[in-house]
Amino acid sequence: xxxxxxxxxxxxxxxxxxxxxxxxxxxxxxxxxxxxxxxxxxxxxxxxxxxxxxxxxxxxxxxxxxxxxxxxxxxxxxxxxxxxxxxxxxxxxxxxxxxxxxxxxxxxxxxxxxxxxxxxxxxxxxxxxxxxxxxxxxxxxxxxxxxxxxxxxxxxxxxxxxxxxxxxxxxxxxxxxxxxxxxxxxxxxxxxxxxxxxxxxxxxxxxxxxxxxxxxxxxxxxxxxxxxxxxxxxxxxxxxxxxxxxxxxxxxxxxxxxxxxxxxxxxxxxxxxxxxxxxxxxxxxxxxxxxxxxxxxxxxxxxxxxxxxxxxxxxxxxxxxxxxxxxxxxxxxxxxxxxxxxxxxxxxxxxxxxxxxxxxxxxxxxxxxxxxxxxxxxxxxxxxxxxxxxxxxxxxxxxxxxxxxxxxx
Amino acid sequence: xxxxxxxxxxxxxxxxxxxxxxxxxxxxxxxxxxxxxxxxxxxxxxxxxxxxxxxxxxxxxxxxxxxxxxxxxxxxxxxxxxxxxxxxxxxxxxxxxxxxxxxxxxxxxxxxxxxxxxxxxxxxxxxxxxxxxxxxxxxxxxxxxxxxxxxxxxxxxxxxxxxxxxxxxxxxxxxxxxxxxxxxxxxxxxxxxxxxxxxxxxxxx
Numbered sequence: 172x173x174x175x176x177x178x179x180x181x182x183x184x185x186x187x188x189x190x191x192x193x194x195x196x197x198x199x200x201x202x203x204x205x206x207x208x209x210x211x212x213x214x215x216x217x218x219x220x221x222x223x224x225x226x227x228x229x230x231x232x233x234x235x236x237x238x239x240x241x242x243x244x245x246x247x248x249x250x251x252x253x254x255x256x257x258x259x260x261x262x263x264x265x266x267x268x269x270x271x272x273x274x275x276x277x278x279x280x281x282x283x284x285x286x287x288x289x290x291x292x293x294x295x296x297x298x299x300x301x302x303x304x305x306x307x308x309x310x311x312x313x314x315x316x317x318x319x320x321x322x323x324x325x326x327x328x329x330x331x332x333x334x335x336x337x338x339x340x341x342x343x344x345x346x347x348x349x350x351x352x353x354x355x356x357x358x359x360x361x362x363x364x365x366x367x368x369x370x371x372x373x374x375x376x377x378x379x380x381x382x383x384x385x386x387x388x389x390x391x392x393x394x395x396x397x398x399x400x401x402x403x404x405x406x407x408x409x410x411x412x413x414x415x416x417x418x419x420x421x422x423x424x425x426x427x428x429x430x431x432x433x434x435x436x437x438x439x440x441x442x443x444x445x446x447x448x449x450x451x452x453x454x455x456x457x458x459x460x461x462x463x464x465x466x467x468x469x470x471x472x473x474x475x476x477x478x479x480x481x482x483x484x485x486x487x488x489x490x491x492x493x494x495x496x497x498x499x500x501x502x503x504x505x506x507x508x509x510x511x512x513x514x515x516x517x518x519x520x521x522x523x524x525x526x527x528x529x530x531x532x533x534x535x536x537x538x539x540x541x542x543x544x545x546x547x548x549x550x551x552x553x554x555x556x557x558x559x560x561x562x563x564x565x566x567x568x569x570x571x572x573x574x575x576x577x578x579x580x
Numbered sequence: 581x582x583x584x585x586x587x588x589x590x591x592x593x594x595x596x597x598x599x600x601x602x603x604x605x606x607x608x609x610x611x612x613x614x615x616x617x618x619x620x621x622x623x624x625x626x627x628x629x630x631x632x633x634x635x636x637x638x639x640x641x642x643x644x645x646x647x648x649x650x651x652x653x654x655x656x657x658x659x660x661x662x663x664x665x666x667x668x669x670x671x672x673x674x675x676x677x678x679x680x681x682x683x684x685x686x687x688x689x690x691x692x693x694x695x696x697x698x699x700x701x702x703x704x705x706x707x708x709x710x711x712x713x714x715x716x717x718x719x720x721x722x723x724x725x726x727x728x729x730x731x732x733x734x735x736x737x738x739x740x741x742x743x744x745x746x747x748x749x750x751x752x753x754x755x756x757x758x759x760x761x762x763x764x765x766x767x768x769x770x771x772x773x774x775x776x777x778x779x780x781x782x783x784x785x
Binding site for chain 2: 231232233234323324325326327330333334337340341344348390391392394397398400401402404405421424425427428429432433434435436437449450452453454455456457458459460461463464472486489490492493494496507508509512514516517518524525526528529530532536540541544545547548551552555
């Protein structure tokens with residue numbers, strides 16, 4: 172009775188505060204109801220939870236990807252894995268999307284769609300570890316991420332270092348070109364292969380045989396082919412001056428079109444358009460080994476006095492160079508790819524190694540502007556060597572981020 | 581008029597270079613479109629190439645030059661294969677597919693097989709110990725060749741390790757040095773082309 176009376180009194184006194192209490196109760200986050208039914212199961216205590224879990228739009232990408240990251244706790248069983256699940260709020264229909272090694276510490280969900288909101292859940296699982304009931308197959312407590320959506324980006328953040336390096340290099344090259352324009356004398360070391368060009372063409376003229384120029388087998392989208400076509404321009408100028416015959420067989424149609432125009436222009440600029448014939452620059456085939464067979468056959472049948480193998484070559488490099496060697500021609504090769512270089516070094520009289528191929532145009536023309544760019548390259552190389560040395564020191568004394576800042580992705 | 585190709589080169593070069601840093605789908609769509617245009621240009625260049633091939637061989641046949649019957653075969657093939665491809669298709673089992681499998685592929689394989697012989701003759705010439713450098717090259721080659729086959733491990737258990745060291749340390753160091761120089765040279769050449777400083781590839785005038 173007393174209790175009933177007290178309850179009645181309390182009820183009467185609390186009545187005005189009822190809306191306030193109701194609001195407070197509503198304001199408390201409905202923790203149990205926000206969780207997926209599966210996550211409500213108490214986790215086994217055997218496995219700890221990962222830490223620093225986050226899900227976010229993968230920075231600097233083309234969209235449709237979410238980056239999930241975490242840190243692993245110490246002393247995990249060897250078969251421990253991270254189970255990753257995804258749900259689309261407000262529904263909590265969790266779907267398994269991946270099970271990965273915990274050590275990866277990151278996972279990219281490439282199945283995400285732009286502008287759709289997701290939540291991610293991760294937990295540690297181990298097939299061999301017993302759970303609280305003693306049954307193998309324990310799992311750790313789940314962690315649920317904040318809602319996240321992916322979107323397109325306008326800048327690839329992970330390439331910032333590459334952008335900075337490129338800007339610096341461009342400034343260096345332009346600065347060197349500007350210095351060269353002002354009349355500063357620039358030393359350039361002797362490149363035997365390029366000095367031998369005139370000698371080889373002179374020899375071909377003397378014995379009345381042709382000069383064979385092979386501009387590689389790649390198209391004009393390859394920088395080596397462009398460098399080769401630039402050298403062809405000088406070779407064609409020399410054959411026009413000396414009156415030697417020139418033969419430029421091509422494998423790529425675009426290279427063929429560019430090479431023909433370059434040779435035509437070289438003959439024009441030397442004042443010998445009468446010596447230029449369309450068939451000097453000719454197209455053979457797009458097939459790699461059919462092209463190789465045709466060029467090798469020309470070497471054997473026509474016995475050119477000078478052979479230039481300058482550009483990008485693959486497996487045909489040695490076949491061509493060795494066939495040319497067997498004919499007794501002076502051979503000058505140029506290649507930037509280290510995999511084919513040894514073949515040319517072994518079989519050719521002169522080889523333009525790596526960057527010498529790109530230096531050819533500046534070396535042959537001696538134009539101050541082009542020489543200036545070479546000086547810029549050399550300064551950049553010096554800076555890279557210095558950075559390499561500093562990197563060795565930094566890695567040796569244990570500065571982990573030193574290697575990271577130079578990584579390009 | 582020379583400025584037009586230079587302007588086209590500058591605009592396309594700068595655009596493609598900047599697309600390396602822009603992942604947005606609209607920018608990448610521009611990239612794909614530019615690559616599609618390249619294919620169109622390529623197709624026209626292929627017509628030009630085929631015409632060059634036709635004309636050089638037709639001239640040989642007309643003049644009855646040395647080896648003209650081979651030129652005749654080339655001309656017949658140049659007409660017949662595309663004709664068969666248009667008429668019967670180019671898939672597996674089609675006449676073009678059969679010609680490719682039974683004629684082209686074996687001939688290409690034979691050409692590739694020549695590599696074994698030319699490697700032997702090139703190695704013989706390169707490894708003649710005429711100087712201190714050539715002797716060093718010869719010794720390295722001997723170690724490499726023996727260390728990379730099963731008998732090498734029987735001769736000395738250290739040989740495979742030595743070959744790995746040769747590949748991973750001196751060889752890799754030289755390759756990386758070349759790669760750095762090539763990388764800088766390529767960027768520098770590309771920059772010179774984009775800015776119109778290097779014009780040799782356009783022909784001199």
